Amino acid sequence: MNGKIPIGVSACLLGEQVRFDGGHKRFDFLCDDLAPYVDLQPICPEMAIGLPSPRPALRLIQQGNDISLVTSRDNTIDYTDKMQAFSAAKAPQLSQLSGFIVCAKSPSCGMERVSVYSPKGDSAQKLGVGLFTAQLMKTLPWLPVEENGRLNDPLLRENFIIRIFALRELNQLYASGLSKGALLAYHSRYKLLLLAHSQPEYRKIGPFVAAIDQMPIEAFFYAYRLQLMQLLAKPATRQNHTNVLQHIQGYFRRYLTATQRQALAELIDRYRLGTQPLLAPITLLKHYLAEYPDAYLSQQRYFDPYPEALRLRYGV
Incomplete structure (x- = not known):
């Protein structure tokens, strides 16, 4: 990227x-x-x-079924x-x-939640x-x-940053030339991240991706982009993250000692309970991934969806 x-x-x-x-x-x-x-x-x-600038302040007013943009002091000055x-x-x-x-x-x-006023300037509703x-x-x-x-809001901030980095990578893929292999590889990299955002939507997008051969590649790209970004717009939940972390934990079960497995399970549970940030179990899992490499896990954007320097997982 x-x-x-x-x-x-x-x-x-x-x-x-x-x-x-x-x-x-x-x-x-x-x-x-x-x-x-x-x-x-x-x-x-x-x-x-x-x-x-400066200029008279503008406001939205409701006029029948329409919304108009007018100056706050004179509804007849209309910029709609x-x-x-x-x-x-x-x-x-x-x-x-x-x-x-x-x-x-x-x-x-x-x-x-932008204020919409009545034509008389009262009864503002934040709709x-x-x-x-x-x-x-x-x-x-x-x-x-x-x-x-x-x-x-830390959760909404992280969600937005995840989405802009994901879309940037997808746009770069489009610019470099669409191919079935590139799109499938992109989706594979995002599987665990998507699972953290919405399990129902994850189960829907999977069959759609599997049917990539059933439409022209460019049409597939546009439909996939919309589904992907709508899925990622659903903020990841603590429960979904916990499920993903436990899923990743399973990859290392045969390598870890009983003590290590217990410590990892307890750390994930402390995250579930809200006493540890997401960064804590992620950091330990990345340590184990470096020690016991796995080709599938190593490519997952879940571990690094954006630069660590943004420090967004300290608050989630």
């Missing part, structure tokens, strides 16, 4: 002074921790449709058509990205999605999209 990962981002999260008040919402994790691994491509939809036109034109141009981080609560960029982000997710349904607020 060479090269930086192309990631779209709401420009204000990079510290760019593009917000309605002339300020920004710099996101430290993005700018400080993740930046070495990603190629950040900033977009401010509101500036892109010609609005200045401009934003929808920009979003519809821009979103298809972003298909090469491996993820997008948007600004929470924004009427253009928010991913969820909306920013117009640009709504179009982005509709046009590119496989693309990992998260917002800065949600990425403060």
Whole structure:
């Protein structure tokens, strides 16, 4: 997985002074921790449709069955058509990205729980999605999209990072030339990671991959990409991780002493109970993998789905 990962981002999260008040919402994790691994491509939809900074604040309002983007002080100043036109034109141009981080609560960029007001400006309900982000997710349904607020949650943060690295590897495979062998090898590398995210979806995607010969390779790629990213969007659970760890433990049973087997089983159980982070049993299993190599386990992305320097498994 060479090269930086192309990631779209709401420009204000990079510290760019593009917000309605002339300020920004710099996101430290993005700018400080993740930046070495990603190629950040900033977009401010509101500036892109010609609005200045500072500018009147915008809001979403409910008008019948439609959602409109207007200024907060005057509903007659309406930017809905401009934003929808920009979003519809821009979103298809972003298909090469491996993820997008948007600004929470924004009427253009928010991913969820954006306030939607009545035409009179009252009765706000947090049920909306920013117009640009709504179009982005509709046009590119496989693309990992998260917002800065949600990425403060360790589980959601790790889940997003797993997805962007997985999609980057899949996109690189596509760019290098599709083949049945390459796609099957990719899926094989991700089996244990997929199992940690959703056992029901893992059981569904397996037969689909096994039937790879039943459709043209490019059509298979697009369908597989969507299924894979929808599966990975389901955050891994402690119970699923425990099942995967116990499965991996079985590979080393014949090599370990009774004392070592007991210590490993107890460490996995302490992770299950929440008294140890995932990193603890993973580290011990990687130690045993180095000592007792196994071709199948050695290729599994489960052990290293992203750079260890991001330190994401300390909190999960």
